[in-house]
Amino acid sequence: MRASHPWIIWVKSCLPVIWPCLALLLVGWFLSNPSGKDVTLYTHEAPKDARWIRTQDANQYTGCFRKEIDLPSDVRYAWLSVVSEGGFELLCNGDSVGAQMYWRPTRAFQNGLTESGQRVTNNEPMVAYNFPREYQWSGHNNTKITTVFDLRPYLRKGKNTICLESEGRLPQPAVLAFGEIGLRHGERVSVVTDNTWMAEPVPREVKQGGWSLPTVDTRHWKKAEIKPRPVVPFLSCVPTTLYRKPFDSRWVVARAPDGDDAQSHEFTADFQLSDPQAAWLQLLSHGNYWIWVNGRSLGVSRSKAKAYHGGDWLVRWEGRRPLATPPILLDPDEVSFFGGYRFETPRHGDPTKNDFKRYENQLNRTKERPKGTGGDSHAGEDEERGRLQDPYGFLEEANIAVPHALLRQRAKAKLQAYDISHLVVPGKNQIHVRLVADPALGYRGSQAIKFALDGAVHEHHGQDVALSHLSWNRVVDGGHAMAVSGRQVTPDELPAMKFMGGAPRTLSRWWWAVLACPMVVLIVMRHRIGWLRQSAMIFSGLLLVAMFFQISYAERSEMLWFMSPAWRYGAVIGALLIACLLRFFQGGRPRLLSCGLPCWLCPVILLAVFLLRAWMVEHQPIDDDEYASIQAVLSIAETGKPSLAGEIWYSRSPLYHYAAAAVVKVFGANIWSLRLYSVLLSVLTGWVLWLLARRYFRDPWVAGAALLIFALHPFLIFSGHIARFYQQQQLMVLLMIHLFIQGFIYTKSIKHRVAAIVVFALAVLSQEISISFVPVLLIAYLLFGRGTPLKWEVKSMVYLVFAGLLIVADVLLFKVKCITTSVGVSPNVEATLAPTFWELGNLFSMFVGYSRLHLVLSVFYMMSLVYSIRRGSSRLITLHVFLIVSVVAFNLIITSVSFRYMYSIIPLWILLGVHGVSVFSLWLSVQINRRTGNALRWLFLLVVVLSMAPWRIMQSYQEKILGDPISSLAYVKSEMRPEDKIMITEPHPHAAKIELGRVDYDLVVPILYDFTYNSEGVLRDRNAGAMAVNRLADLQKIFSEQPRVWVILNREKFRSRKKNIRWEYPGAREELFIRQNAELKYRSYLWSVYLWDRSAGAMETFRKEPDGWVE
Amino acid sequence: MIRLKSIVSDPDWLPKAVNFLFAVIAFLSVGFSFLNPWYALPYVSGVDHAWGTHDSIYTIYFKVALVAVTLGFVWWGYWMRRRIQSYGAMMLRYGLCCLVLILWFPTWLTVRDADVIGDGAWLQQQHDTLTWLGGDIYRAHAERSVELGTGVNAQDPPERLAVYRPPIGSLGIHRINDWLWWLGYGPAFTQFVGKGWFYAVAGYALGCICLCGFYWRRSVLGARHLFRQLVILLFFLFLCVGCISVAVVGCARCAMVKSEASTARGDYQQARDHLRKAIRYMPSLGCDSGVIRQLGYFDVQLDEADSDVALLYQVFWFEQQGYYGRARKLVSRLAERKGEMNRECGRELTRHQLRIAVNYINSGRYQLAILHLDQILEHDGNALQACFHQQLMALQTDDVGRNRQMNSRLRAIYQGVKSKNKRGVMAASWWMLAQGEMKAGNEVEAWEARKKSKGQ
Structure with a gap:
């Protein structure tokens, strides 16, 4: 046999490395869009003189920033781009322009942004937000992305105010804004945040609702302080020049030859491009329309309701339960004596106005009450409409203002902008607009059917092609005729422009990859194509993991990484690292990662568990429920009784409260002793988890990895330092599961049985909701329970009865001393133990988690489940039964259930998920080779850890995670x-x-x-x-x-x-x-x-x- | 004959006895499931106020299917009696088949039984509207102390009625909650699911668990092998069921996408055909207010402006334009032929009538409101919000007889509602009755009602 050339040998040896590299590159270059939305992010650079500004007050968490601007003439265009460290609201001359509400970081990124078209993704959260416990996470990184607002309709000639109100979890939340105002005669006024802005944490000596009005004097306010933070380029979905150009186009009028407006009107315009790079258009219309560019419809998310684009398609994708009804103005036919801003029902009044104020009609000298509504009348109505039946004052005297119902615009103009960069091509391009005429039903808007279109295409060579003066043709009976060009659009006809996105909807390319890879693997394995086997395995495995990794970020600001070129460089670096790692292992040298873990690992990770929970433990505000526990604990420490007010006791969870009171008695009544008790229980829980992992899986790697994830889990870190019973319950539950398996399934000894019963009772006394484990234990017993000698069974029964009595006593004490006589029924339902069968989406919350925290590990959890079934391991199956039945039981027994109440079983999920990582790697080892499989195990663990965004933990200690x-x-x-x-x-x-x-x-x-x-x-x-x-x-x-x-x-x-x-x-x-x-x-x-x-x-x-x- | 000694000498006698006990319970549970409804939509007659529940026709089909599966397995067991090694394993397979079938029931009910699930969704959404943070009940707690006014600003009916959100847009993993609803586990099902369905699920699941436990104790190795087979069977059963259900949703989406594209082009005939095709795939889609409006829009565009859906679209259009007087007249015209309408249009019309009544209440025109509410209750016995607001009107107009009537009607409807926050609605209803009785001088009755409003 002829010996191969050395370089061929070298290439062959590198094959296992090349494939994963190619896989990652493919992921990076071609599959970097996880949401199926072709969003292009543009770079927006702030002017050099723009600065991050904050208030001078270092204690408060809000800021009111105000800038007064004198404009010598009318405004042609004006825009402002705002970035904030937290949330903000932009106000102009007292009007709210838009906002980014600052919600908890477990909510989806940009959840509170009013400009829905500028959101990077519009996906709903997979797990609804229901009674959360927070994560030890810093907020979403809002400082990378800017939101652009159209200020033109809000500004006027003369004195104007632009105000920003910021809110953050850190004191002195800074904001940065930059923009430009273009005036009628061509002058430009630059608006940037700098130290000329007035800034106070609260509107000092000014009414809260009025500080943004131009009439208010704020000269006594302090000046803004410049925050030394670099001003880097920002990202946005909005094309860079979109808001920076005044709308400059003519109306295109839809007038049919027969003068019948009650039909649709279609228009086309062609234009030539040589090498388009970016393109956008804005369309002004008084009614519904459809628009296509080169035959492709602009895809606007269905969640952007109330847009004119596709407005006659009424099967809208609205909220799951649309309950709130918009305000209803009075019928113009019925206004008669009503006046002003009156609404059909008083509840729907203008929220900024006090509609309950009494209107005094000075013209009504006789003081008679109005009698008719002008609409339907009915006998007996006159008597009813007296003062007594009108406590809200709605039917009182009419004022003399012209009724708003008559003044409002019926066919309101909307100016909507789209990014069409993906749709334009070199050569001939066509824009096709179809205006939809309203059906002839009697009342119609007074506006003629018409539209105006403006836009620009940026060419590669730097030249811009304007779309404002396109030559429009009207489609008539399949042919074309020149459309009627109307007058120039005047500035006062323009409403505020809203960016709608505009990329066509496409199927995520991930799905093709997900379908293709298993097919390839199946074909390779079925036909025993040996030389492809290893490559296909690694390729598909990595693709799968990368996909879930990316999907797990879809609700967080880290999502931006995958939408910027940096991700591709990251993918290249990652590929090189993996290549090196695998090559390293292929060499057969290192035994570092394949052998058992060092004995010092457990204490080190336990130390990490302690430090991550104890770090700045006093800094976080006390939670609502935590206060109740602290009150009870302090009372016990002082008087021996958990009394709240007088004879009312907080007798819930006595085991926790008395144990914590003992700690307080020894170490004093301070936040450190109260919270560090929970932290120590966390460390103990971590240690028990380690022991269980070693005992059940006999794999130190699984134990170490499970403990590491336990240490870094943001939810466990946060709840692990709360001075409440969560951590104690978690520890008890973990012990209970172990002792139950040993005592009732393996029947090791009576001690285990008794201990299981006692620990169950202790778990219930630590947190009464632990009673939900009864059906779990029962099902586990029915499935796997084994018998013991009669005397053991009798002893177990005795202990069971004893535990039952203890629990009954606890419940009785709760009923007698804790529950007070009800004076009424609350409208809300507190979480309690009762049969529940709604909101079944919560069944998935453990496997998804808020912000998709659990998604990646849950994929491996499924692998553990499959493995357990294939192997038939009783231990593993029992653990899986415990987890799955617990999730089901918790959802069917506890009202208002959510992820929060499943806190106690998260360590079990971690354990099984990590086991999944191990068995999947093992399977890959068998398919490929042992060393590569071993390396991939570490890689998968890294992916799991990274999917939990651990970098957010370190940033979070300075922030207030809960309200303060x-x-x-x-x-x-x-x-x-x-x-x-x-x-x-x-x-x-x-x-x-x-x-x-x-x-x-x-x-x-x-x-x-x-x-x-x-x-x-x-x-x-x-x-x-x-x-x-x-x-x-x-x-x-x-x-x-x-x-x-x-x-x-x-x-x-x-x-x-x-x-x-x-x-x-x-x-x-x-x-x-x-x-x-x-x-x-x-x-x-x-x-x-x-x-x-x-x-x-x-x-x-x-x-x-x-x-x-x-x- | 089995001797007691041999039983007690078996180390596993206690778990086996427990298993046997639960197996008996499982068997009884399955038996009960055939006797009880699987879906119990509360219903109060508009004429004699008699209370009852409606079940789906699919319950009967599924019960027949279960019997058929049982007979099939019996026949198979008899036919293959010499080859079957373990009847227990066969029973396990039978149990799993039945369990999957029962778990498939909500999908069929939700997707195909448009009348019943539509009524369920309508009732559920009215309850949601009463109890959401800002609904009548929360506002009642915030405002009920007003002595001279209604005390509660009546809350509008749901803005849109639908069993689930239409399957449009991306159907990816992020729509996990929508998928749950499309597969039948939305609130319209979970709120009114009958005991029979629970008994059936619990019975078959418990039976399978007990049998699994039996095999486990007999031989762990054998049980492992059996479990693997069962899991594979379960997987394939779910795969079959899931594929069919997902395909239905996918086809409906496909038809709706085509309908939208045709609407964009202005080809309303084709758009209507595609939309109707989508409704054929998922009949309960026809309950969606948006779909009804869209069909009405197509009819108007195609010069069929006198159809029910077209008139409902016109009502919607007038409301959108702010011409409530015209909308009201149209609603009155439609109300005259309400009896001839299909259920979907009837519910939509009721929703409009309710909204008119609520606006009358909030603007102080009580007699007109009462008139409209009476009209609603005449046709729609379980119009929850109509009952609640009619009681409010009875309190306001000192009609204690009607006050009592509406209270008893609300109690009757709420017997069939599972949600725990119904107690808030009932407390408000008892409070209104207490106030009415007090005004009428019936102090004892007022005291009794007041106690109940306190939850005592």
Whole structure:
């Protein structure tokens, strides 16, 4: 046999390396779009003089930035590009232009962005947001992406204000904005954030709703501070020049030869391009249309409802449960005596206006009541429409303003912009527009059917082709005729431009890869094509893992990596690294990673478990529920009883609270002792996990990897330091599963049985929801339970009865001492143990996780499941049965269930997922070779760890992950006088009681009776005994009686995070009343502090008559 | 004859006894499942207010299918009696086949039984509207202390009625929740699922578990082999069932995409044909307000403006344009022929009527509101929001008789609702009754109703 040439031998030896490299490159170059949406990101560069600005107050978590601009003439175009470290709202002359609401990082990236067309992805979260426990994660990186707004319709000649309100989880959240205003005579005014902007954390000495108005004087405000942060180029879906050019086009009028407008009208325009690089167009229209470029329809996401594009396709993709109804203006046929901004129902009033104000009609000298509506009338109506039946004042005197229903535009113009870069080609191009005429149903918009189109194509050689003056042809009976060109579009006809995206919908190329790879593998294996076997395996395996890795990022800001060229370079570097790694292993030298793990690994990772949870443990705010536990623990430490207010006990979870109280007794009542107890329990849980992994899988690698993921899991890190029972329950559950398997399935000894029963009881006493494990244990027993000698069974029974009695006693104590007599039924349903069979999507929450955290490991979990079934290992099958039945049981037994309540079984999922990594690698080892398989095991572990975005953990310690009442309470403590009253939103009166020593009022709208009790005819909060304030009348009365009241509000409770109040929710009027009458003094993350000071000015009530207040 | 001693000497006698006990329970459960409805949509007659439940016709089909599968296995067992090594294993296979069949029931009900599931979705969505944060119940808790007014701003009916979201757009992994609904496990099913279905699932699942346990204790090695076979069988059964269900959704989507493309081109005839084809694939798609509007739009464009859907589209169009008077007149015209309409259009019309009534309530025209609510309740016995708002009107107009009537009707409907937050609605209803009784001077009745409103 002829010896091969050395280089052929070398190439052959490199083959296993070349394939994975090619796989990764393919992923990088061709499959970098996981969402199926061909989004192009453009680079937007800020001017050199633009700076990141912040307030000078280093304690508060918000900022109000204001810039006044004098414009000498009318505006032709104006845009502003905004980037924020957190969230922001842009206001111009008092009007809200747009916002990026700052939600929790477990929500999808750009979830709160009002400009839906500028979102990178529009996918809904896979797991709905339901009672979350947060992750130890920093927020999404909003600083890489900029949002562009059209300011033109908001600006006017003369004095203008541009305002930004920022919100962040770090103090002094900075913003950066840059833009330009083009004036009528060609002048340009640059707008950039710099130290000329006024900046205060709260609108100082100005009403909260009015600080953005140009009439307000803010000269006493401090100047903004420049934040030393580099201004790098930003990314955006918006083509760079789209907003930077004034709309310059003529109307194209749809006038049929027979003058019949009640039919559709189609127009085409052709144009030549040589080498197009980027292109966009904007279309102005008064009605629905469809548009194609080179025969391809612009694909606009169905979630962008209310667009004119495709507006006559009514099968829209709306929210899953569309409940809220938009405001309804009065019928123009029925306005008669009504006037002003009146709506059909008072609830649908303009949220920024106080519609409950009484209108006094000075012209109505007789003071007679209006009688007819002008519409349908009915006998007896006249008597009904009196003052008594009209508590909201809606039917009172008409005002003299022209009814809004008559003034509003019926066929409102919309200016919508699209990115068409993917659709234009070199050579001849065609744009096809079809205007849809409304059916002739009687009432029609007064606007003629017409459109105007503007746009530009950027060519490779730097020249731009304008689309504003295209020659339009009208499609008539299959032929073409010259379309009627109308007058030039005037600036006052233009509404604010909205960017809609515009790339056509395409099937994600991933699916082809996913289909093709298994087919190739099957063919290769079926036909025993030996030389392809190894390559196909590695290729498909890596492709699969890369796909899930990328999909797992689709709801996070890390998604941007895959949409920028950097990802491709990253893929190349990754390929080279893997090549080196595999080559290294192919050489047969290293035994480092294939042999057993060093004995010091477990303590080191346990130390990491401790450090990750204990680091800055005092920095994070105390959670709502955590306060309740802390209150009980402190009470036990002090009095031996978990009393809250008077005779009310917080007798839940006695084992945890008494154990924590013992810790407090020894180490003192401070946040460190309270939280470090949970941290130590986390370390103990990690150690038990390690032991179980070693015992059940006899593979130190699995034990080490499971412990590592346990250490780095963001959800476990966060909950692992909360001073509540979660961690203790998790530890007990893990022990219980192990002891049950040993005692009831392997029947090792009576000790294991007894221990299993006792630990189960302890788990229930740590957290009563652990009772949900009863059906799990029963099914495991039915499936795999083995018998023991009779005396063992009898002993087990005795212990079982004893445990049952203990649990019954706990429940009885809870019923007698913890539950107070109900005064009413709360509208909400608290999580409790009861049969539940709805929201079945939660069944997947363990395997997906918020932000798709669990997706990658769940893929490997499936491999473990398949392996367990194939091997028939009783241990493994039992563990899988435990996990799956637990997930099902938790979802069917606990109301309002979510990922949060499955916290106790996450370590089991980790264990089985890591086992999946191991068995998949083992299988690959058999298919390829041992060393490569071993290397891939490490690679897969790396992918799992990276899919959890561990870099976010380190950044998160500085941030406030939950709303921060502590800083707000500390501020009040420093400012309050002895006679001041304290009001705080539910469920935080206990927080105020702990931090301030007292609390007077509990603001709760609507009233939640589960948290109140009746004390001598007064409803009081259960935890602190504060008087419940659930009506506007009560609030007004308190303000009128008390000279100074501190109102500490959780902004999430009132649901209005922007300037405009969410009028459809309860509590809107209370919020408006507080905003109007009290001064906003301080804001921490998600919390606001208002001060009602009678000496500061008059009070604005909804009704100014004495005793005439009606809420 | 089995001796007691031999039983007790068996080390596994206790788990076996427990297994036997649960196997008996499983058997009984299966038996009960045949006697009970699998879907129990509450229904209150508009005439005599009698309460009852509606089941789907598919329940009967599935029960027959289960019997057929049982007879098939019995026949197979008899025919192959000399070759069958283990009847237990055969029973396990039988159990799994039945279990998959039962789990497939929601898909058929949700996708194909448009009348029943449409009514279920309508009731469920009204309940959602009452209880969402901002709905009548939350507002009642925030505002009910108003002494002189209605105390509650009546909440509009759902803006859109649908059993599920139409399968348009990408059908990828991110739409996991939509897939769950398309496969039948949406709230319209889970809210009104009957005991029979639970008994059937629990019975067959428990039976299989007990048999698996039996084999495990007999021989672990044998059980492993058997489990593998069972899992493979289960996988293929689910694959078959899943493929059919997914194909139906895929075909409906395909037809809708074509319909949208035809709409874009202005070929409304073809667009209507494609949309109707999509409805043939998924009949319950026809309950979707958007689909009804779209069909109406096509009819209007094709000069068939007097069809029910076309008139409903016109109502929608007038409302969109703000001409509620014209919309109301059209609704009144449609109401005259409500009895001749199909269920989908009837529900859509009820939704419009309810919205008109709510607007009347909120603008103080109570007699007109009562008139409309009466009209709704005459045809639609379980119009939940109509009952609730009619009670509000009864309280406002001091009609204690109607107040009681509506309270009892609400109680009747809510017997069939599973959601726990129904207690909030009932508390509000009892509170309205208590206020009405108090106004009428019936102090004892008022006290009783007040206690109930407190949940006591």
